[in-house]
Amino acid sequence: MEEIKPILRHGKKIRSNKKMLLLVGGLPPGPDRLPSNLVQYYDDEKKTWKILTRGVHNGEYVPWLYCYDPVMDVWARKQDMNTKxxxxxxxVMNDRLYAIGGNHLKGFSHLDVMLxxxxxxxxxxxxxLQTPILEGRSGPGCAVLDDSIYLVGxxxxxxxxxKSSTICYCPEKGTWTELEGDVAEPLAGPACATVILPACVPYNK
Known part of the structure; x- marks a missing residue:
């Protein structure tokens, strides 16, 4: 296993079992912007965001997978994906990672990744997987609910x-399904989360 040390070491390591809010990457403003390689965490005691480490990227389309160990403060290179x-x-579902959607470049053209x-x-x-995505989607919202992975927009x-539609993938059945009904407007880059509503909250509210 190849180990890559972060570009920046802070001398601070996470050595507690406390759950923590992490912020990874993102796209800053500016005409020549590149994705951020910062990994930040929220210090609940001091009420501020702090830089934990930096990731590894060069702004190109890559198939890489890196795993960060916050205890050892080390990035480990894992097996590459089959597709950039x-x-x-x-x-994340059933201790597996699913890479879905996105795009890559062929010449100067952006192509949907269907695999x-x-x-x-x-x-x-x-x-x-034997079943490709129903249609190309870059920057969809994603959440796991019960036994399926949902992509929105x-x-x-x-x-x-x-896109304004929602599709879901069931790993157990190996099938894609498009849900009835669309979101209010077509969009890319939404954030999705799965929440448990209290029993007193009506679902049609």
């Missing part, structure tokens, strides 16, 4: 359009 991609989404890959951390191996390069 960016603006995709990663979902869905699944990563097994125990075997350090990516596998291409996103941008299709082949259609040249933002």
């Amino acid at each position: 991609r960016a603006i995709h989404t990663l979902a 869905v890959e699944c990563y097994d951390p125990k075997g350090d191996q990516w596998n291409i 996103g941008y299709s390069w082949s259609m040249g359009a933002y």
